[in-house]
Amino acid sequence: MAAIVAANPASAAEGNGWSCISPFANYTNGTYQDDPPALNHILDSLAIDVTRTLATPLTAVAGQALPLQDLQLRLEFKDTRPAEQMYKRTGGISYSYSGIPVGQTEDNSRSFSNRVNPADQKNYWSYNTGTNAAPNWVYAQEIVNAGQPPRVRLADADANTTWTYATPNVSLGHRYLSHTGNSQFPIDAWVTVAASNTVEGVQTLPVKGNWTINIKDATPGTPANPSLYANDDVVATVPPVVLNLPTSRWTPTGAGPVEFTIAQPGKLGIIQVESKGYDRVGYNTPLNIRPYGSVYVRAQTEAYGASNDCIPGQISLANGGIASGQQNLLFGDADPTVPDPALGDPSTPGKYYTQNGQSNAVGSRGRFALAFTALPAIATAPLPVAPVPVPAPAPAPKPATFGSASSIKASKTGAVKLALTNPNAAAASYKVSAKTVSKYATGKSKTKKVVTVAATKTVALNPGASNVNLSLSATGKALLKKQKSLKVKVTLTPTSGGAAITKTITLKRA
Known part of the structure; x- marks a missing residue:
């Protein structure tokens, strides 16, 4: 996400040679069929740079700790159409009622709906005692006053005399960005750095920060009126994100100079991500995933997180027949059919929960081909030339x-x-x-x-x-x-x- 984007920025600039597997961006492709922002779940408009902010020389000494500090991660979202869709796709608020209707002798709970009774053309709280294919609607209670909830009773209470008004069950639609102006959300990133001629070889550096988005909409949407989210053009502005990476320490082996670079794919390891904002089963729970790439970025919203699993180079579709559901793309480099016990909810290895129940933690391995492009060194620590020892003069022979x-x-x-x-x-x-x-x-x-x-x-x-x-x-x-x-x-x-x-x-x- 970056700069300014209007309704259909088909000429949006691409990133700086990075490609990302981006599950969320894929959902916007149908909106822009002539120029999908993430065709085949692959996003190429996220510019990523890892640089060292200070030019202090580094020196590698075998066996002595070599700190690498002052690294900075810069993220610039060149195409903000996915961010604009976070606003346009935000849902509204809805509510429903359920309970044992007053007047029903059975203690069966019913789900109420507001329907017009064909007998008198008035609105009634109704429930279906049949099936969806063969409904049998019971028009239980006329709605005399607007907003009046249905009357329900407790089990085993008298069917007609003891009752209360039903409490509404409130439900929010998908929550991404629900208001105009500035919004700020957490962002998590993991950067994998390789260092030649070191004991460690590769280390993954985690970092936390925030990203900001500004939404301009002439007719702002609201949870009560969600149609206004998507009824006209929206301008989304996302400033670049700059995060200071933590200091890492390396142990030179002495076999040669130490060169710090972005690591190749497959070295990032297992990380934990989290979605926040929904009070539902499976949300707000850490999940272990195994990214494909060298840098992983997860930008939170009001409820969902948008993930970008990135490499310097090109990602392409290798086998479109391999599953590409949201969970497959999230869990990443894992078998697409056999649950991976290292992934998912840590309390239930290989599994995770959603509001629909328990599911297997499976990935999308084999779906993508990753063509890594090595980047210039982030920093280099030369190995000092060891002084050539001067042999001690041979002792003079003793006389016979x-x-x-x-x-x-x-x-x-x-x-x-x-x-x-x-x-x-x-x-x-x-x-x-x-x-x-x-x-x-x-x-x-x-x-x-x-x-x-x-x-x-x-x-x-x-x-x-x-x-x-x-x-x-x-x-x-x-x-x-x-x-x-x-x-x-x-x-x-x-x-x-x-x-x-x-x-x-x-x-x-x-």
């Missing part, structure tokens, strides 16, 4: 250590065994050299100098303790034979670089 012995005997062949320990978890490579601490003259030379007693070699030390063998050079053997013992400086130089390790030992001959 010499054994505790301070003197070593060389074998007769000149072999020297060094005890070494590599304290690291990985193998280490060293160059090993051995030179005299003092200077000596060797061979025919009379010049004294430090003597290399063993050739430099490269060794690999496995983790833990190990022995390394050195072979004395010919010069080293000769010098040791002559000196019997030598102070020798052994040097371990890491092949990967770093400080050398040294130890002075006493080298003895065998």
